[in-house]
Amino acid sequence: MEIRIALPKGRLGMKAYGILKNNGYECLELEGDSRKLVFHNTEKNITYFMVKPSDVPTYVARGAADIGIVGKDTLLEENADVYELLDLGFGKCKFAIAAPNGYVEDESRPLIVATKYVNVAKNYYEKKERKIDIVKLNGSVELGPLVDLSDVILDIVETGSTLKENNLSVIEDVADISARLIGNKSSYKFKRKKIDDIVLALEKSTK
Numbered sequence: 001m002e003i004r005i006a007l008p009k010g011r012l013g014m015k016a017y018g019i020l021k022n023n024g025y026e027c028l029e030l031e032g033d034s035r036k037l038v039f040h041n042t043e044k045n046i047t048y049f050m051v052k053p054s055d056v057p058t059y060v061a062r063g064a065a066d067i068g069i070v071g072k073d074t075l076l077e078e079n080a081d082v083y084e085l086l087d088l089g090f091g092k093c094k095f096a097i098a099a100p101n102g103y104v105e106d107e108s109r110p111l112i113v114a115t116k117y118v119n120v121a122k123n124y125y126e127k128k129e130r131k132i133d134i135v136k137l138n139g140s141v142e143l144g145p146l147v148d149l150s151d152v153i154l155d156i157v158e159t160g161s162t163l164k165e166n167n168l169s170v171i172e173d174v175a176d177i178s179a180r181l182i183g184n185k186s187s188y189k190f191k192r193k194k195i196d197d198i199v200l201a202l203e204k205s206t207k
């Protein structure tokens with residue numbers, strides 16, 4: 001039975017592939033310098049897809065891939081109907097709200113929040129019952145409060161150096177992020193043994 005794995009292009013995907021490889025799920029074709037998007041190991045009956053990180057949940061939810069590797073940030077934003085099978089424990093960072101140093105909130109009006117993660121922001125402030133106005137940006141979100149585009153940002157913080165260099169600081173932690181293994185719900189029913197073998201192997205290697 002074939003197992004199809006959606007890997008996010010980039011560092012996270014290559015790290016996950018390295019661990020899969022060490023556990024017998026190698027695919028030498030994938031290691032070359034290629035623009036191909038589909039790679040097979042016919043002997044082991046494994047297929048890898050290289051996809052844009054934010055699309056991994058879509059491939060898995062719709063069953064084009066049986067399992068996938070994805071950051072919890074993407075998972076929270078995309079809200080896909082998949083099983084979260086394992087916290088891989090790498091790619092650690094957090095979602096946080098940050099504002100200019102010394103920022104004081106004006107509670108009399110909606111808070112203006114710049115972010116790439118519109119759904120995460122909506123959910124977070126809905127729970128707090130705080131009205132917001134979202135400014136969707138596609139990158140360099142830290143610029144928002146510096147040019148009065150927004151009051152605060154909701155973004156990923158890893159080392160904190162981007163915030164620091166732009167005179168911003170974290171005012172609230174929103175969620176912890178790390179790489180996760182996700183699975184398609186019906187694949188998990190019909191290919192359970194094969195998927196569980198992968199979960200176990202990854203669990204051991206990432207402890």
Ligand code: PRP
Pocket residue numbers: 138139140141142155156157158159160161162163
């Ligand atoms: C991410 C994130 C922050 C930065 C955080 O941006 O959006 O800007 O990394 O990392 P740090 O805490 O270690 O400084 P990315 O580099 O992905 O680019 P982007 O600004 O285009 O989103």
